[in-house]
Amino acid sequence: MYEPTLLQRRYRVMGNEAPLFYDQPLTFVKGEGVWLTAEDGRRYLDVYNNVPCVGHCHPGIVAAMQRQAAQLNIHTRYLNEQVVAYAERMTALHDDPLDCLMFTCTGSEANELALRLARFVTGNTGVIVSDYNYHGNTRSLAELATAMATSEAFSAQARAVPIPCLYRAPAGTLAQQLEDQYIAHLQAAIDSLKAQGTPVAALLIDTLFANESLPRVPAGFVARAAELVRAAGGVLIADEVQSGFARTGEHLWGYQAQGVVPDIVTLGKPMGNGFPLAGVVTSREWVERFGHASMYFNTFGGSPVAAAVGMAVLDAIEDEQLQANALNVGRYLQERLLALAERHELIGDVRGKGLFYAVELVQDRQRQVAASAEARQVVNRLRDQGILISKIGPHDNILKIRPPLVFAQAHADLFVDTLDRVLTTL
Structure with a gap:
């Protein structure tokens, strides 16, 4: 007997217009700190959600x-x-x-x-x-x-x-x-x-x-x-x-x-x-x-x-001195993002402070033409690599980086290194 998928069941009782992240939606079953675990056991680094500001499921x-x-x-x-x-x-x-x-x-x-x-x-x-x-x-x-x-x-x-x-x-x-x-x-x-x-x-x-x-x-x-x-x-x-x-x-x-x-x-x-x-x-x-x-x-x-x-x-x-953590890890993250911008012409600007950054993607740095399609690709390819972010802006060309405040330097390295690989493949 055919069993409808969770997505189909959701559409049926919540409607097709209830928003979901990513081209391929994720089903999470557990959260801890800066990590979310999907139903297949794979862990994803959360570099987006400010709601659990001190970490998912903080004890x-x-x-x-x-x-x-x-x-x-x-x-x-x-x-x-x-x-x-x-x-x-x-x-x-x-x-x-x-x-x-x-x-x-x-x-x-x-x-x-x-x-x-x-x-x-x-x-x-x-x-x-x-x-x-x-x-x-x-x-x-x-x-x-x-x-x-x-x-x-x-x-x-x-x-x-x-x-x-x-x-x-x-x-x-x-x-x-x-x-x-x-x-x-x-x-x-x-x-x-x-x-x-x-x-x-x-x-x-x-x-x-x-x-x-x-x-x-x-x-x-x-x-x-x-x-x-x-x-x-x-x-x-x-x-x-x-x-x-x-x-x-x-x-x-x-x-x-x-x-x-x-x-x-x-x-x-x-x-x-x-x-x-x-x-x-x-x-x-x-x-x-x-x-x-x-x-x-x-x-x-x-x-x-x-x-x-x-x-x-x-x-x-x-x-847990999370304000100081946001300041220190945020400065480190900014340095790494700025270094990334020197290697990838697609990055037009890096701006923000603490643990809140916007990375604007442009097709042409001189004319600042919004790279909307590329931003969508980046967000979805990062998802495939186990990293969660989103995009914002009138043209949806800006990567939104806003992790829980327990985000550490090692997490910043994992995120930026993965973003580097994704940008290289575009």
């Missing part, structure tokens, strides 16, 4: 989850020491005046709540995002998304602005000139919203611009953008789902790498190392003003189990 996190689940799991309308202690610890890691935490389950919920909060405290409704962004899958966020196809039309109360990249700037352009040009785009968006009677409430960005392919942004751009938006009556929302939790190595949060303190910070995926834990960090004053007008409650957000997991994540980052 300390598994133990914390089990202990708390066996003891108590309730919602936040009851007092609980674990929940309050975690909120105290999380807010202490942020700069003033970010001193209050609102719990959610997902980054989408966090960004949705952040928009509600921004619109409430400012009295405005307009939102500005980048022209290649993704911040979640609620309706209001889908109406802002420009990096992925959605059935919702782009919101009339929003504007999308380009983000500067020094690599893509015309030859001879100075950083200050590029910054001024793109600040002018932002000012035009602010003016446009105001002219139609929907002044700006928020600029919502990932401060490393991950979906935008980690562009080489002029050093003062984000701070100037925040100043401009605040002068127009809006606030800065920093989405830290990809750029936070020691990812840069130099700082705990991506916004600190830009020398700016946001008005609202949103957290997600790595906050629970894969457990559904997310949140919004902002000032207590704003949280209480908002809460007085709109009772916010999330049944599963901030449960004692979630708090125990979140605490264990922070313990692992601190106890």
Whole structure:
């Protein structure tokens, strides 16, 4: 009797459009540290997933989850020491005046709540995002998304602005000139919203611009953008789902790498190392003003189990010195990638910091023509060689390198050596 494959069964109950990685999807049965094991027993080096930020199936996190689940799991309308202690610890890691935490389950919920909060405290409704962004899958966020196809039309109360990249700037352009040009785009968006009677409430960005392919942004751009938006009556929302939790190595949060303190910070995926834990960090004053007008409650957000997991994540980052690891291994990885670029003309640019890099592939270095087909080949051939990465960018020509923070120098060598062999075969 014919038995349908797992892929066929998935199509039947989840639909053909549910996304999958790679031309030949993988079936994993186990994870440990930076390794994923497939059903045939083969191990794959994970150089992509930031969700298990301190490693797949981290024993300390598994133990914390089990202990708390066996003891108590309730919602936040009851007092609980674990929940309050975690909120105290999380807010202490942020700069003033970010001193209050609102719990959610997902980054989408966090960004949705952040928009509600921004619109409430400012009295405005307009939102500005980048022209290649993704911040979640609620309706209001889908109406802002420009990096992925959605059935919702782009919101009339929003504007999308380009983000500067020094690599893509015309030859001879100075950083200050590029910054001024793109600040002018932002000012035009602010003016446009105001002219139609929907002044700006928020600029919502990932401060490393991950979906935008980690562009080489002029050093003062984000701070100037925040100043401009605040002068127009809006606030800065920093989405830290990809750029936070020691990812840069130099700082705990991506916004600190830009020398700016946001008005609202949103957290997600790595906050629970894969457990559904997310949140919004902002000032207590704003949280209480908002809460007085709109009772916010999330049944599963901030449960004692979630708090125990979140605490264990922070313990692992601190106890295992993972921020320092991201910095040191990241520098080594960068050196190796730059050396690789000297041997392969296909590599147009290497950019990023810590354990987060973008390798842009181009057919022609002078004209910077996107090598989209080649990037797809590289990603799939690496998969065949036991290495997992992905690709990003408007033309899908940029290799996205974002491993768990326990990634070591030996793992970097394995990845770069394999990438070298793959590039040689193209």
